[in-house]
Amino acid sequence: MSISIWRYSHLALAVSSFIFIFLASVTGIILAFQPISNNLQPYKVANFEEITLAEVLDGIKQNYDEVLDLQIDANGFVLIDAIDMEGEMVNGYINPSTGEYLSERIETSKFFQWVTNFHRSLFLKGIGRFFVGLCSFLLFLIAISGLILILKRQRGIKQFFSKIVNDNFNQYWHVVLGRLSLIPIIIITITGVYLSLEKFDLLPNEKTKHQIDFESLSEIPKLQIKDFELFKNTKLSDVKQVEFPFSNDVEDYYTIKLKDKEVVVNQFTGKVLSEINYPLVTLFSSLSFNLHTGSGSILWSIILAIACVNILFFIYSGFAMTLKRRASKLKNKYKKDACKYIILVGSENGSTLSFANALHRQLLNIGETSHITELNKYAIFEKAEHLIIITATYGQGEAPTNANKFLKRLETIKQVQPFTFSVVGFGSLAYPDFCQFAFDVDKALLNTNGNQLLEPFTIHDKSYDAFYQFTKQFGEKVGLQISISKNKLTAKPNQNKKLKVVSKTEVEANVDNTFLLTLKPKKIHKFTSGDLLAVYPKSDYRERLYSIGKVNGNIQLSIKYYKNGLGSNYLNDFKINEKFKARIIQNSAFHFPKKASRVILIANGTGIAPYLGMLHQNKRTETHLYFGLRTQASFSMYSNQINAFLQQKKLTKSNLVLSQEAKKQYVQDALSLDAAFVAQTLYNGGVVMICGSLAMQKGVLSVLESICVKYNNKPLSYYQNNQQLKMDCY
Numbered sequence: 001m002s003i004s005i006w007r008y009s010h011l012a013l014a015v016s017s018f019i020f021i022f023l024a025s026v027t028g029i030i031l032a033f034q035p036i037s038n039n040l041q042p043y044k045v046a047n048f049e050e051i052t053l054a055e056v057l058d059g060i061k062q063n064y065d066e067v068l069d070l071q072i073d074a075n076g077f078v079l080i081d082a083i084d085m086e087g088e089m090v091n092g093y094i095n096p097s098t099g100e101y102l103s104e105r106i107e108t109s110k111f112f113q114w115v116t117n118f119h120r121s122l123f124l125k126g127i128g129r130f131f132v133g134l135c136s137f138l139l140f141l142i143a144i145s146g147l148i149l150i151l152k153r154q155r156g157i158k159q160f161f162s163k164i165v166n167d168n169f170n171q172y173w174h175v176v177l178g179r180l181s182l183i184p185i186i187i188i189t190i191t192g193v194y195l196s197l198e199k200f201d202l203l204p205n206e207k208t209k210h211q212i213d214f215e216s217l218s219e220i221p222k223l224q225i226k227d228f229e230l231f232k233n234t235k236l237s238d239v240k241q242v243e244f245p246f247s248n249d250v251e252d253y254y255t256i257k258l259k260d261k262e263v264v265v266n267q268f269t270g271k272v273l274s275e276i277n278y279p280l281v282t283l284f285s286s287l288s289f290n291l292h293t294g295s296g297s298i299l300w301s302i303i304l305a306i307a308c309v310n311i312l313f314f315i316y317s318g319f320a321m322t323l324k325r326r327a328s329k330l331k332n333k334y335k336k337d338a339c340k341y342i343i344l345v346g347s348e349n350g351s352t353l354s355f356a357n358a359l360h361r362q363l364l365n366i367g368e369t370s371h372i373t374e375l376n377k378y379a380i381f382e383k384a385e386h387l388i389i390i391t392a393t394y395g396q397g398e399a400p401t402n403a404n405k406f407l408k409r410l411e412t413i414k415q416v417q418p419f420t421f422s423v424v425g426f427g428s429l430a431y432p433d434f435c436q437f438a439f440d441v442d443k444a445l446l447n448t449n450g451n452q453l454l455e456p457f458t459i460h461d462k463s464y465d466a467f468y469q470f471t472k473q474f475g476e477k478v479g480l481q482i483s484i485s486k487n488k489l490t491a492k493p494n495q496n497k498k499l500k501v502v503s504k505t506e507v508e509a510n511v512d513n514t515f516l517l518t519l520k521p522k523k524i525h526k527f528t529s530g531d532l533l534a535v536y537p538k539s540d541y542r543e544r545l546y547s548i549g550k551v552n553g554n555i556q557l558s559i560k561y562y563k564n565g566l567g568s569n570y571l572n573d574f575k576i577n578e579k580f581k582a583r584i585i586q587n588s589a590f591h592f593p594k595k596a597s598r599v600i601l602i603a604n605g606t607g608i609a610p611y612l613g614m615l616h617q618n619k620r621t622e623t624h625l626y627f628g629l630r631t632q633a634s635f636s637m638y639s640n641q642i643n644a645f646l647q648q649k650k651l652t653k654s655n656l657v658l659s660q661e662a663k664k665q666y667v668q669d670a671l672s673l674d675a676a677f678v679a680q681t682l683y684n685g686g687v688v689m690i691c692g693s694l695a696m697q698k699g700v701l702s703v704l705e706s707i708c709v710k711y712n713n714k715p716l717s718y719y720q721n722n723q724q725l726k727m728d729c730y
């Protein structure tokens with residue numbers, strides 16, 4: 001079944017029952033405190049687990065004139081119903097070791113009684129009980145459909161508990177808490193249903209009936225109670241209740257209710273007269289009661305209370321997510337066949353949709369004809385001149401649900417007139433397949449009669465700034481002035497890592513206006529070389545990303561200074577020991593390979609930053625560096641670190657390639673010269689990493705493509721699919 005069906009089922013179940021579930025959860029939280037407060041009473045003795053029934057009954061016999069009944073509750077408190085030596089009726093707690101009377105029985109407070117009644121039946125008697133039982137069952141189904149959604153999201157049971165990327169508060173905590181409270185919720189619901197079925201007599205009801213041979217009853221040999229074999233061998237902790245004989249008649253006996261069976265014992269000889277194991281229904285009933293109410297266990301009561309709080313959060317976050325998904329509705333002024341611009345959207349949770357909608361509205365505002373629809377509704381658009389595809393990526397580089405049929409439809413539906421296409425990918429660098437679906441869409445469109453207007457444009461983490469850049473580029477191509485308002489599209493960044501400036505080189509000291517900045521995270525944060533540091537120069541939506549090199553636990557950045565550059569000015573202005581907040585973004589697609597026969601690192605300019613960290617961390621992998629700079633003087637800032645890596649054998653060979661001096665080469669020229677070596681590296685399972693400018697990336701990729709085809713008879717994409725090519729270019 002597809003994810004959308006499970007999601008609709010999950011939602012439909014939640015919508016149909018949420019009021020009852022809300023009420024049951026609120027009352028459930030309150031009721032969880034009842035066993036806790038009971039359990040905290042001082043009526044349990046220290047040796048409760050060791051003391052035997054024989055010792056207890058002997059003590060009682062000596063302290064009370066007549067005993068009717070003895071019960072051990074879920075907290076391990078011993079309750080007695082007896083007449084004391086002064087002839088007074090007593091009904092309360094005793095110390096089982098001494099028989100001493102401690103206190104009267106705790107009566108459930110009126111408040112707890114009221115809440116319990118409401119929780120069980122909403123004060124609606126039978127019908128209320130029925131609804132509560134039904135909702136318990138619906139909550140069970142919600143938990144199961146939620147479990148399936150998590151399994152689908154995590155791609156199987158093995159990754160069930162693997163890390164979840166936090167790119168949306170409600171979604172993140174809905175999944176994280178869902179995983180943690182799944183088992184308690186399933187237990188609460190199953191036991192709730194069981195208890196309801198029991199109340200409606202829908203379970204087989206087998207009464208325990210002892211068969212006693214009264215003819216053969218005998219009063220001899222008469223033994224003291226403390227010498228009864230069964231009583232000596234039974235621990236008090238295994239007993240639930242003891243019913244005492246009514247009279248001294250041999251036909252009256254002790255009935256001992258243990259946890260798993262009921263035993264009848266001759267009051268004179270201690271002989272076992274009958275023994276019946278409880279049916280499973282009875283065992284489940286008491287288990288269900290204890291598990292559902294938390295009776296007898298403070299820990300379990302707390303878990304139940306937390307699970308109920310989580311249910312309230314699931315109701316809130318589930319509806320918040322649904323409302324967000326529905327908020328960005330697709331509204332069209334013009335029919336699909338009347339428009340010059342067609343915006344096709346792929347979005348799971350609605351954020352991509354709000355960006356696409358903003359562009360759509362802007363096109364309409366400036367008097368253009370624009371039609372917006374889901375990628376799955378791809379059709380013939382008779383007057384379309386420009387298709388703009390704006391799509392998120394899900395799963396492992398896959399399509400969002402409303403775009404999963406697009407590639408198939410594209411194969412069969414041909415536009416009737418020439419058109420251009422521009423693809424915008426929304427994604428997150430925290431996933432290895434960054435914006436992969438957008439790339440797949442672009443590739444598929446290249447095989448149609450459409451012309452690519454712009455290269456695929458990727459946007460990390462819903463960046464308004466990046467989207468603005470796209471609309472500007474697009475506007476220039478089609479001759480329109482597009483200006484997207486940032487209202488509603490911008491969320492304040494979550495700048496949660498405090499960093500302290502440890503060292504900084506001077507911009508003026510470097511011929512390329514580049515400086516090295518070393519930052520110390522305030523707390524220990526998990527990050528590694530290749531991850532990204534997002535800084536927010538104006539504390540607003542504007543984000544600047546820098547590749548991190550991890551050196552001695554610090555973050556080392558290499559930054560090119562631009563006179564009007566927002567990010568570089570912001571970072572350059574910091575003084576040593578100054579602190580600021582920024583965000584570390586995991587970029588697992590660009591981590592140094594854990595296992596590789598050989599690694600080739602290719603960089604130009606500041607693209608060296610992550611490699612300085614990777615080489616620092618490198619233990620024994622054979623690594624070759626191709627580093628492109630303008631002049632020998634540009635290298636002075638890095639020479640100490642690189643020479644040290646060579647000496648420590650962390651770097652096998654360094655190829656410095658200068659574009660303005662000596663042979664005037666670019667890195668791709670050096671790679672062409674070492675073509676056989678590069679081909680052999682890929683052939684043997686080695687990894688090639690590229691970091692730096694997009695122009696350099698383009699040149700390098702084209703050289704690598706020819707090398708792979710010429711030497712290895714394989715396209716570069718083969719190695720890319722094999723995770724042997726890692727790139728982080730800007």
Ligand SMILES: Cc1cc2nc3c(=O)[nH]c(=O)nc-3n(C[C@H](O)[C@H](O)[C@H](O)COP(=O)(O)O)c2cc1C
Nearest residue numbers: 347348349350351352392393397427428431434435
């Ligand atoms: C379960 C899940 C899987 C994701 N997988 C990827 C992925 O493989 N590649 C990627 O670039 N982004 C991935 N993302 C990030 C989303 O594409 C990104 O958050 C996007 O902005 C969501 O857009 P939407 O709100 O329109 O659905 C994933 C997000 C989630 C929640």
